[in-house]
Amino acid sequence: MARSEGSDQSFHVPGWLDMLGYLVERWPEAWVQLGDTETRQLRDRLAGRDIDRPIYVTGLARAGTTVLLELLSGHPDVVTHRYRDFPMVHIPWLWNRFVDATAKGPSSPHERAHGDGIEVTAESPEAFEEVLWSTFFPHVHDPAVDNVLGRDVSNPEFEAFYRDHLRKLLWMRGGTRYLAKGNYDVTRLGYLHRLFPDARFVVPIRDPVGHVASLMRQHERFRKVGREHPRARRHMRRAGHFEFGLDLRPINTGDHDAMARIRRLWASGHEVEGWARYWAMIYSHVADVADADPGVRAASMVVRFEDMCLTPAEVMHRVQRHVELPGDAMPMLAEQRIRAPDYYRPPFDPDEEQLIRSCTEETAARFGYGAES
Numbered sequence: 001m002a003r004s005e006g007s008d009q010s011f012h013v014p015g016w017l018d019m020l021g022y023l024v025e026r027w028p029e030a031w032v033q034l035g036d037t038e039t040r041q042l043r044d045r046l047a048g049r050d051i052d053r054p055i056y057v058t059g060l061a062r063a064g065t066t067v068l069l070e071l072l073s074g075h076p077d078v079v080t081h082r083y084r085d086f087p088m089v090h091i092p093w094l095w096n097r098f099v100d101a102t103a104k105g106p107s108s109p110h111e112r113a114h115g116d117g118i119e120v121t122a123e124s125p126e127a128f129e130e131v132l133w134s135t136f137f138p139h140v141h142d143p144a145v146d147n148v149l150g151r152d153v154s155n156p157e158f159e160a161f162y163r164d165h166l167r168k169l170l171w172m173r174g175g176t177r178y179l180a181k182g183n184y185d186v187t188r189l190g191y192l193h194r195l196f197p198d199a200r201f202v203v204p205i206r207d208p209v210g211h212v213a214s215l216m217r218q219h220e221r222f223r224k225v226g227r228e229h230p231r232a233r234r235h236m237r238r239a240g241h242f243e244f245g246l247d248l249r250p251i252n253t254g255d256h257d258a259m260a261r262i263r264r265l266w267a268s269g270h271e272v273e274g275w276a277r278y279w280a281m282i283y284s285h286v287a288d289v290a291d292a293d294p295g296v297r298a299a300s301m302v303v304r305f306e307d308m309c310l311t312p313a314e315v316m317h318r319v320q321r322h323v324e325l326p327g328d329a330m331p332m333l334a335e336q337r338i339r340a341p342d343y344y345r346p347p348f349d350p351d352e353e354q355l356i357r358s359c360t361e362e363t364a365a366r367f368g369y370g371a372e373s
Contacts, residue, residue, distance in 0.1 A: 013231035021087040021238040028135040031090035032161060038091050039164045046167045053198045054166065054178040055323045058185035060282055061243040062214035063204035064305045069181040071316060071334055072202075073125040075325050079175035080125035086239060089131040092168050127181040130240025132162060133188075140184065141242055143263065146254040148285075150190035151293070159195060177325065183243060186282060187251055189289050189296045199299055200323040203286060205367050206305035208360040209353055212275045213346035219244040219271075250278060253285035272352050276359035287366045302367060312338035 024031055039046070055078070057068045073080045081089070088095035099122075136158035139145050166178045185192065185201075192199055206214070222245030226233035233246060242249035248266075252259045258281045265274030290297040301322040308315045316334035320327075348356065357364075364370075 011225055011229040011232040013229070013235045015231075017087065018231045018234060021235060024087045024090070024131070025238045028090075031088070032135060034094075035090040035161060035165070038094055039168070042093060042168065042171070045171055046164070049167045049171055051163060051166050051170070051178060051196060052176055053200055053324060054180070054196050055200045055202065056185050056192060057179070057181045057202045057204070058183060058189075059204040059286075060186075060206075060211065060215070060279065061183050062211060062218060063206040064303065064308055065181050065183065065204050067308075067338060068202060068204060068303065068319070069125050069127075069179065071330055071337070072179050072319070072323065072325070074333065075177075075327065075330065077175050077177045077325060078179045079169050079173035079177070080179045080181075081128040081169070082122065083124050083126050084122040086126075086128050086131075089128050090135070090165075092165065093172055096172065125179070125181070127183070127241075128239060129165075129180050130182060130184060131238070132158075132165065133182075133184070134240050136161070141240070141249045143250045143252050143259060145252060146256075147184070147187045147252045148254050149188040151194045153191045153194075162195075177323075184240075184251060186286055187253060189286075189300070190293055193293070193295050193299055197295065201296070201300040202303060202319055202323065203300055204303045204305060204308075205283060207369055208276060208279050208364055209346055209348065209356050210305070211279055212272065212356050213348065214341075215244070215275050215279075216271055219248065219275075222246075251282060253281055255281060255285075272348065273355055273359060276356040280360045280363040283367065284363045287363065304368065308334075308338060309340040 055072060057065050057072070059065055069080070072078060084096065084099050085092055133140055136155055137149070140147055140149075170176065170178060182188075186203070189201060192201075205211075222236070226236075226246035236242075236245065237247050250259065250262060258277065262274050262278050262281065265271070265277065290300055301319065303315060303319060312334035313331035317331045320330050346353070
């Protein structure tokens with residue numbers, strides 16, 4: 001029997017939040033205008049505020065993006081979007097003033113909808129800038145077209161709005177470095193590096209067998225959520241989360257033949273092969289961009305999930321050095337927090353595991369994964 005909306009706090013979306021989310025989704029241009037009005041109101045406070053070495057954590061979901069976001073966001077110089085920023089992402093200052101005025105006290109931690117043991121509150125960092133990308137690039141989640149935004153892309157209206165938005169967050173939250181987690185930024189590395197030549201990219205990756213297992217588990221989980229919790233499904237769509245569930249929209253890296261094949265495999269029930277080929281397509285694109293673009297290559301650091309689980313302090317020290325954040329607390333926090341997941345085991349039989357290996361072998365080798373992985 002389907003649970004009622006709100007029977008599980010992880011999936012509960014209040015009616016008022018659902019309605020506000022509808023208003024933002026229905027009239028995005030109006031919220032851009034309000035955002036511009038907010039910027040004009042704050043012009044004196046934002047004057048001279050630089051966007052210094054923004055940090056982007058990007059890769060396929062389930063590769064360690066969230067734990068990296070949370071560890072990096074704990075640094076006192078860093079600001080991020082938070083759960084409290086949704087749905088009025090376009091007007092962060094006005095919306096946060098409203099939230100502060102109406103808050104009844106600190107929110108209690110609860111496990112997020114992924115069922116992976118990560119607890120969040122309204123103050124936890126989250127990936128919400130996707131709302132802005134969707135507003136200015138309406139095709140960006142259409143799997144039928146090329147989703148890549150490279151160095152040659154120009155969208156002056158977005159670029160001005162986005163820079164002003166980041167300045168507002170830096171001013172509001174008293175930091176000097178902006179941090180974002182964006183799974184879809186894997187297809188925007190060139191564009192982001194053109195906008196911010198001093199940007200730093202952290203790209204998590206995971207051994208394809210474990211990664212495919214986790215992706216499939218979450219996809220099934222969110223399909224169930226979508227059927228039982230319509231508000232939660234709408235919430236995910238409005239927040240720009242199409243990685244799993246009934247609204248799954250794969251990222252098109254420009255290889256239309258590969259994209260069509262992946263979608264046919266999923267539609268025909270061959271999910272193991274479909275997800276394996278999707279993994280290979282995404283990370284082949286990342287490797288190709290880095291090979292072709294020296295600026296992106298120098299700005300990027302690949303973080304293997306297995307290395308992060310095995311030696312978290314060492315890996316986090318290297319991440320911290322790459323993104324140029326001072327201090328020594330982050331490696332110790334990583335050591336305390338990061339463990340290999342034990343809430344599931346890959347469910348594949350030997351033939352399925354071999355299928356994943358054969359579909360991903362060439363790409364995996366580019367990231368240091370061998371046949372023994």
